[in-house]
Amino acid sequence: MLPFSFEWVWDAGHMLFMGGLWYALAILGLGMTFCVVKSAIDVCKGDAHKEH
């Protein structure tokens, strides 16, 4: 999973598979981080209840 794992080889398979996995995880992680941080900021600002 990580380049220091003993089976790791810098070949196309590892770059494609692991790159794809990290790319997807990064989108999900950054997206959720954005939502959580923005919500914390909204709470601090004390905005009125937003409509969904």
Place this chain on the structure above:
Amino acid sequence: MDSALIPTGVKRCSTGKFAFWLFIGLIVLLWGVYAMLLCWFKGLNQTNMNDSYGFALWIWADLAVIAIGGGAFFTGLLRYVFGLDELKNILNYAVLIGFICYSSALLILAIDVGQPLRAWFIFWHANVHSMLTEVAFCLSCYFAVLTIEYIPLILENRQVDKVPFFHYLGHNMHSAMAVFAATGAFLSFFHQGSLGGVAGVLYGRPFAYREGIAIWPWTFFLFTWSAAAYGPCFTLFITRITEIVSKKKLVKQNVIDLLAKISGWMIASYIIVKIIDTLYWALVTAPAKGFNVSFFYSNNAFYGYWILFLEIIICGILPAAILLTKKGRDNPKILMTALILGVLGPCVNRWVMVLQVMAVPVLSFENWVLYYPSWQEVATTILPVAYGFLLILVSYRYLPIFPQETELNPIVETEMKSETETEETIEPAGDQALSPATA
């Protein structure tokens, strides 16, 4: 008793009735959990898997729930990427059903691994030459997407929504949902495809082997297409079952009609390609490997030509023809027939691609191997059904799954007065609720 948790403006059954069905579901669930623990503690010798059948019954169930759970990613794609706004009224339920299907698939895989404590090996020591590695990666990530899509629903619960942070979090997650939905559609394309690809690359098993484009056999594309085509049928089928059980109309007919029509077009295009694929396999691929088609459908008690007929004609052409006609979609009974066939279709296809592939003899001195699952396999296959039943039961009661429910089922004042004296749980209708005349 739990009325404070029930969404505003809707009517739910009494706590006693709810608890009774919860208990029934739990009993079945516990039976499955017992079988699962047997498999974990005593080993996979609890199953009837052998040298011929390396895939147990639950792997068929795994592929089937992933296919019929495809309604979530496809409906999300249509709503967020293609902008079909009407589908927002059924999207919550599609997400819930998808969440159940995918969590069930992961649970089944956890049983199939045999040693769940080593399940993480697939990530840490990944075999990047295996399509199943891609399936595992995409399936895990897509399950994360479904969880992200399901969380805002939980946050919209009346009591949870009162907490300001959760209120804002739900709102912000809704705002960013297009990104998550698009990621989910991308992941689904690859894991559905790779599941098909696993069968298609088996060049030693001519029944499953397919030609294709570069490293991708036709089955790669057929699996993705079939999941997108038939998945909405399962969403609509469960919606209809929920409507029958709750004795309420929960989604407007124009929404049902739109999704059914799209599904009809998808099934029609899929089944045309499937017929071409089957003919090419029968006339070119199989003869090139030294086989007549009849070899794969005869000389055994179970896998006759009828299974091909069932998959392509009964569960392919027939539901497509019904869903494509307005008359068929407007008639509840005919529509329900099409939906049932639409659910059965991918289940038969996955059965053929998983179990018939294993049954066909590979060597000249071998015979057809027929497979009988052990009770532990049956119990662990029913386990996700019980789990799904419980999750739908709880979610429908406490979460605002159907945005049109209050509009379609306005609570009349007199009804409220009479029923508050009983144990029935009714909450006063909010501003969204319409009078019967308006509705």
